[in-house]
Amino acid sequence: MALQDKLDAFKADFEGGRFPLKPTKEALATMHRATAELIASGQAQRAKKAGDVAPEFTPRDPDGKSVSSRDLLAKGPLVLSFYRGVWCPYCNLELQALQEVLPEIAARGASLVAISPQTAPNSRKSQRDNKLSFPILSDVRSEVAEAFGIRFALPADLVALYKAFKNDLPTFNDDPSWVLPMPARYVIGRDGVIAYAEVNPDYTHRPDPSDLLPVLDRLQAVKAA
Numbered sequence: 001m002a003l004q005d006k007l008d009a010f011k012a013d014f015e016g017g018r019f020p021l022k023p024t025k026e027a028l029a030t031m032h033r034a035t036a037e038l039i040a041s042g043q044a045q046r047a048k049k050a051g052d053v054a055p056e057f058t059p060r061d062p063d064g065k066s067v068s069s070r071d072l073l074a075k076g077p078l079v080l081s082f083y084r085g086v087w088c089p090y091c092n093l094e095l096q097a098l099q100e101v102l103p104e105i106a107a108r109g110a111s112l113v114a115i116s117p118q119t120a121p122n123s124r125k126s127q128r129d130n131k132l133s134f135p136i137l138s139d140v141r142s143e144v145a146e147a148f149g150i151r152f153a154l155p156a157d158l159v160a161l162y163k164a165f166k167n168d169l170p171t172f173n174d175d176p177s178w179v180l181p182m183p184a185r186y187v188i189g190r191d192g193v194i195a196y197a198e199v200n201p202d203y204t205h206r207p208d209p210s211d212l213l214p215v216l217d218r219l220q221a222v223k224a225a
Helices: 003-015 025-041 069-075 090-108 120-129 141-146 156-164 169-175 209-224
Strands: 076-084 111-116 137-138 152-153 179-181 183-189 192-201
Touching: 003 090, 025 156, 025 192, 069 076, 069 111, 076 090, 090 111, 090 209, 111 120, 120 137, 141 152, 141 179, 183 209, 192 209
Parallel strands: 076 111, 111 137
Antiparallel strands: 076 183, 152 179, 183 192
């Protein structure tokens, strides 16, 4: 099943009240309104895009080891997925889908990392729960997301709803600000230039990981030429 089909099925079950946490009509309206406002803001169109030079970053992995984008790119292209956190079921479905295509990404000489504002213990939990063999790097205070232009502040009514859902972002992220990255996926070539960018302010829509493979094939062809 394609990733978007899984996301659509989850959304239908959640909004249809088929989980223990049954959202009210008011809660759904708040969520839909926040997404519509983020779309209308145009921020996604201002984020880093294909052809731009990617910001350099050196976050830490869940074991506290620094991971440099420059070092990763020295080995080959880099697939970068921005991940909201362990609490987000849509994000977890995406990580699982990326894990499924990881062998094909690696076969094309590329690395895959996720990057998240959450704390290292939460990233370790994400890796265990989703059975990941690629790292989730810590984006402290969402500074890397800001460099890519995808960090945004949650509106007050959505903050109140997250608190009601016990999605306590300041605790998850060890950051008092209620900010998140928009879901985004990038492929960065060894030259540091972004070869592929997908940023969507609607967190319920994600591109299929298979979309990455032709991009990586093109980068391999350019290297071989």
